[in-house]
Amino acid sequence: MNGPVKRRDFLKMMGVSGVGGTLAGCDLPSTVTLEEGKEDVVSYFMPEEYVIPGVGVWFASTCLQCDAGCGIHGRVREGRFLKVEGNPDSPINKGKTCQMGQAGVQSHYNPDRITQPMMREGGKLIAVSWEQANSALKQKLSNAGKKIGWFTGTISGHQSALITNYLDAVDASTESHFTHDVVNAAVWQAVNKDMLGDSMPELHMDKAALILSFGADFLGTWVSPVHFAGKWGEFRSAEAGAGRGTLIQVESKMTLTGGNADLWVPAKSGSEGAIALGLVNYVIKNSPNAGNNISSEQQNLISSYSLEKVAQIAGTSQDYIKRIGDALIKRSPSLVLAGASVEGHEHGYDAVAAIMLLNIVLGNVGKTIQPSNATPFPQLQAKPGNTRDLIEFTNAAKSKKFDVVFFSGSNPVFTAPDSLGLKDALGNVGFKVAVSTFPDETTMQADLVLPLSSYAEDWGTHVPAYQEDRNIVAVQQPLMNNLYSDTKGLGDILLDLLKDKKPDEYGSYKDYYAYLQDAIKTLRGSSSIKEPEAGDLQFWNKTLKTGLIDVADQKNTFASTISTENVTIKLPEEKTDSAYPYQLAPVARLGLYDGRHANLPWLQESPDQISKVVWDSWAEMHPNTAKKIGVSHGDLIEVASENGSIKLKAYIIKGVHPDTIAIPLGQGHEEFGRYAKGLGVNPLKILTARTDSKTGELAMYATRVKVTALGKEDVFVRLGGNDTQVGRKFVRTIPVEVLKRTEGA
Amino acid sequence: MKNYRILGLFNNFEEAFSALHDIRASKVPGVTIDDVTLNSPIEHPEIEEVLGDRPCHLPKFTLAGAMFGLVFGFLFLASAQATFLVQPQGGKPVIPLPSNFVLVYEMIIFFGVWATFFAFLFLSRLFRKRHNLYSEKVSLDQIGVIVELDKSKLDSLKDLFKQHKVLEIREEDIR
């Protein structure tokens, strides 16, 4: 019995007609709309028992809309993939999804997908057959020798392993695999690695009484948003161990998480490290329980950060800092997080380290911050995307290190700042191969475009970078047969490349599906699998049914004595620049994310959570700033840095620090299909390419800008006409004391 | 035997009425006021004094129509509401009195008006061919007195008309 093959047959679409019931336009009485012999009805050829027309069946898979690795269930009816729901078995998302996950069906059915291979001829991409594409590729590859590179987004599982194997097979170093993502926590991970010895520790939010987050948008885009949102539900409930938790958010622009804070403190981006040190200072002075594993050198540094000084650096009121300090002393355990706005500076590493120091001093390590599980399959482990690879790749390309580069799952042409010079560098790459689903900016620069199947048509395994509670390998399986017969899965393309190089090792596999079945059989053989079923087939079937493989716990250990000895924290004096008086905050938002979802109409039409703007870009600024510049809500402004300028509309809101101009990521696509093209602007383009001094990550928040008013524009396209409730009590707010009385929080 | 019809056209109501007074006073024996039809461009306000009370049953029709509207209206609405497959209730009773009152009110008027109209057509004996004695002068400014009578009385009536300055006399045989 080879069930899955038949099941894949079931994923074939039944008849094309009767797609969605429509209400006819000018319908006369119903007798007229009753038809006979007009519509086709096609039966299954040879269906599985459980297949019933008219009844939806759910298949487990893994969401690839971001890198969190949520488990999903896809609803399949008559061979059509219709809806995404969360997989309740998955420890990542526990049956929930975010809006990006929901919009997965649209990235599958997107009308702008690449349907066939394309090759550049005379400066234009021309549709070619797979044979032509393969022969051209083969020739280029054989000429390139080992000057071959792969440029991907965050990647893990067997696809990642195959890339490594391929690079091995052509004798290129693993350094030739670049993973790039604009939305990342690379600096935070580096600090964790250095200070705790575990780059992705488990964050037990539900156990925390207080979360102090420095710009970490953990409900929106940070690390594993759906997981944290689930934890948030527990954190906020009165039944939780520590009672209803309190969130304090310190950031320069109100993120979705900031919008949910009990106390939201505006602070300049880049000053968070100083605030953390100020808090460490305050806590040590005022709390008897504060840990004191701090070197004397650091002690000196810390003691120089008085609340007064800190408040001044942060551009906020001293009262706020004091309140935070008091809360930290009173509420325990707590959890202090650092997000993109902390990391995105030349001293980003130091600032994050200062924040981790605060955690250590508060004794959170071991309580709310716990060691994570190590995956027993290092070759499958996630290679988290970062921006250092983007810079390194640019430099490598500039020095003509690559003849052939494969791009997949990342759009560096869109995300790289102009000042980095990536576009020029790409000119030095002999042959650019884009393995892509959509005609994004990078794809349109490529010399060869290989049409990639959507995530709902492909096989794969994924190891989520952030895991808590359980240790899993997430499995991705097709929810539908290929919509376009010419598209191929990433695994299949990699396998084809490998078959060329190592025919004896990979030649026996018909396709990636066969390879994966074999690979999972191998995984089962290892001792690290929890509950391996009786036989291979049963295990395989169970894997497909649950959409994941349970891996035995294998906890990392934190460094035996967590000390900050080896971490030097150096925070620079604040610089002011009268020519460019404002900080630019390029903020990722849940929805369009870093821009990869700009071609999904649902997400374009889904308003930004804070500004409620749709289909557009905007620049958030504080009313005082707006008054100073002389713009009013909805006016057109020009935001200029040393490296270029963009024009967009001003959105005046108090939820931003007066020194900050916040512009969301995601829009400003020059390519990427009908829904993305020509909407809004891309703030990444005008970033100044500075890097974090320790990790080499791009300093995303270090760019300074000036703003000029350009006059009136039409009003925003946004949801709702009113920001206030005008005295109506739609959302009623009670103080936590009341909740304590009624529900004992 | 009333086998003759005669029309006398008068210049004004006074002259026509004085002729009619004479008829009433039985100046011409055998011709009574009930044989007289008065054609006029307007309705004279004191016409009853001259022609006597002649019955008009119109209001009864109107009342009947209105009452039908009332009873039928309410029963129609209530039964429709009660047999309706679904109930667009909005928290209101299935048979809501205020809105039914409004509609019944309209239906009273609707049926009342139409009943009146048809009664008018019926009672005023419209849709009949105008007889030959009809004079277009009546619609202009003259008053016509039509009398149905026996031929034998014709001459005496003509004389009576002439006494009252009749302008024109026409006659026809209606046997």
Added chain:
Amino acid sequence: MIVSEKDINEQIKWAQINTDVLRSLENPRKAYWVALFICFAMFSCAVVAEVYQYQVGLGPTNLNNPHMWDMYIATFVFWIGMSHSGTLLSAILHIIHADWRKPIYRFAEAMTTFSLLTAGFFPMIHLGRVWNLYWVLPYVSDRGHWPNFRSPLAWDAFAISTYLSASMLFLFIGMIPDLAICRDNTTGWRKKLYTAISLGWTGNDRQWRTFRKTYLLMACFLIPLAVSVHSIVSSDFAVSIMPGWHITSFPPYFVAGALYSGCAAIITLFVLLRYFFRFEEYMTTAIMEKTAKLTFAIAMVWTYLNLIEFGATWYGHNMYDKELLIAKATGPYAWVFWTMIFCGMVVPFALAVQKFRRHMPTMFVVSLFLNLSMYFERWMIVAPTLSMSHQSHQWDVMWPSIVQWAIVFGSFGWFGILFLIFVKVFPSISMYEVKEMVYHRKREAELEGASAATNKPNLEGAS
């Protein structure tokens, strides 16, 4: 100096009346054709817009989530309001024996019918799926479906059909004696037409007797009907729970507004007919004065009800109503609001001045202002109220689009077409009633002359 003047010269010969009025039916002048063409062109705009809207959907009208209704409904209310003129002048004044109505009620009644015919279009035009309009009618269906008798829109369907049939019958019955006159004085196709529709009227005493009763009963029906129709139209708003609509005083307010706009429209048409058809003998300045006084009185009623509404809102302490009132007076729609207040509450004081009342061009301009005010009033009720509701999140400011404008504009053309055809096919002055009026006036004068002393001034010298 107070000048009193006779409503009509009672010395006019009956034959003269026939000649004068029938003259207006003949030989349309060039101006008539130009006017008809303009009206037709206006109507064509509406047809084009409606065809477009039918094809595409209601999107191009700019309607949106809070603004589900706009100019279509406002115009509907406006035309329904206009229709109250005829009812007022003919039915009410008939019952109270105000005989000065007689020369002018005919065109007022025609206006009633034609405004209703125009108004009736708007609920249809504003529907999203107009092809299913018949679902509003209560017919027996095997689907077990009825219209929803709770809905004021269904009441509208009942009320309008009742009102339309009643007013058409009223107009038609009142016209039968005149049609007979036309029949007796025309030739060719007109003769055939009038012969057919005068239903064999000969003017005998039986017909007159029944006619009088019918006319009186119809008038009796029409008065409560007119009041109920506009109350029902007001229920479209008052029955809802929207702040700014859910107002107890809406029915009388709407009725007063309807009479107001009807009177204003009568003045407009009065001046036009008097000028174009040279009806100075019949549509005299004295009648104009009376009409203007009536209009002024109604204007004051309307003003009072308006102020009552504002006052009640202000002291009512209903948060929603109050903020809406403030927003209307100060928000983006304020200029409409204040224009309405000025034209509807201040301009009518011109009617209190006799000099103005007797000056036709002034009256024409004033009546246009009053009409404008009444249109704005309806629009203020519909659109700006919707811009603010209970749900403050959905507040919005919206202005109607060209499609709406075109259809509203075209509705005036449609009304114009109907009215222009009417005045050339039917006598726009009631001949037999003017004859009655002249007859009565003359008799009164004679009686007075007989009873009073001989030193009474010569009536003819008074003017």
Added chain:
Amino acid sequence: MSLSNILNNWSHYRRGAEEGGHHDYEHRWTMAINLDKCIGCNACSVACYSENNLAVVGKAKFDKGQAMHWMRIERYFDESEKEFPDSGASFLPMMCQQCGAATCEPVCPVAATYHTPDGLNAQVYNRCIGSRYCSNNCPFRVRYFNFYSYYESSWPEPLNLQLNPDITVRDKGVMEKCTFCVQRIRVAKDKAKMADRRVIDGEFTTACAQVCPTSAIVFGDTMDKDSQVAKLWKKQQVERVVTKQNKSNSELRGYRIFEELNVDPSVMYMERVRDTEI
């Protein structure tokens, strides 16, 4: 006989919502939304687009206010003891409240919107003639009108393959609104009836409740006393039909929006909590 029907059942036909109304409810689908858990992330809104074939109208029409989002997250910046933005924003998921005494129902001229024996406000698309009165009379403004025919513009091929076949795609001129995912209710009820049992709590839920990452939305049947939602309503002492809640503890968090308008909403919100001690 209709006449005898009217006479015999007169008192029944005269029952308003206060006396229990016309229906003997089979189910009473209700929701409870914990505003302290809601983070305003919009997942519910997009899930609703996905489940219910909602049209994407595009930038220009969104600007006109013609967007369709049965579930919208309203964001407010006030209602706090502290001055904004001290305690963040307030998020309010707003969808059709399936009122027990819905104001939209009595005003529809053709009864396209009516009350089902499940206590829902049904909107029957093929009966709707588009008078839009219901939307005007909805205090929550949660009814959305198809101002255009969106089939071709919103679902260019192959996007139309995503359309949920259990739900009609609405054409121009039709009003639509949240149905509490009636197609899911229907499937669950059919399933239960096929097995001769009642619907089990948690057997199914609406798209928004299912997706909600923080589980802020709870959906269920209050006729089933053991359901999660019934327990929440009971715990918060929120009663149906009344226009003012009479709670033994006035500090309980449950409330219904606009219940003072006597619309009897089926959605209970639980107050947002903010820590004012810090």
Added chain:
Amino acid sequence: MKALKYLLASTLVAVIYIAGPGQSPALAVDAIPPGGSHDGVDVPQPIEFPHDIHVEVNKINCMYCHTYARRSKVAGIPPTSKCMGCHKIIATDKPRIQKLTEYWTKGESPKWKKVHDLPDFVHFTHERHIKRFVFDQDFPVEDVKEVCAFCHGQVKNMTVAHKVKPLNMGWCVSCHEANGGPGDCWKCHK
């Protein structure tokens, strides 16, 4: 007096009128089959499937082939594999079966034309009707064709299906009323 007569007369007319369309909800113990008829058009099918032979001669139950009817809203066209289950052996010489075998070897299913096609906004469900009229009434399942015939006519006498019932809303509603079916719009329209 006369007025009273008028009143009585008008009342009588009203009552007679109302008595007509009204129905009292009747609870049927046994099913009352829907009436009505419809003269359907002949719909050409890729293979002229002989229902009569299968039902009348071979006595095959409707739900043997239309097996989804009791489990799903659609009755379903049987998968090609089901046809071939018998016709690999039976009647392989007949031209219609040869046509079927051709499809089978190509690995395709025939493209049938829908005969009983409801508008897209009507969501009819077979399983509930089968449950109500067959299983709940202990109606012998082997005679299910009599229940199917309520809406599909006597298919046992047809080759390819032919529409003989109107299948419009009024027809559906009348049967629902007669048999106490749900009167809720949302049962079918959503």
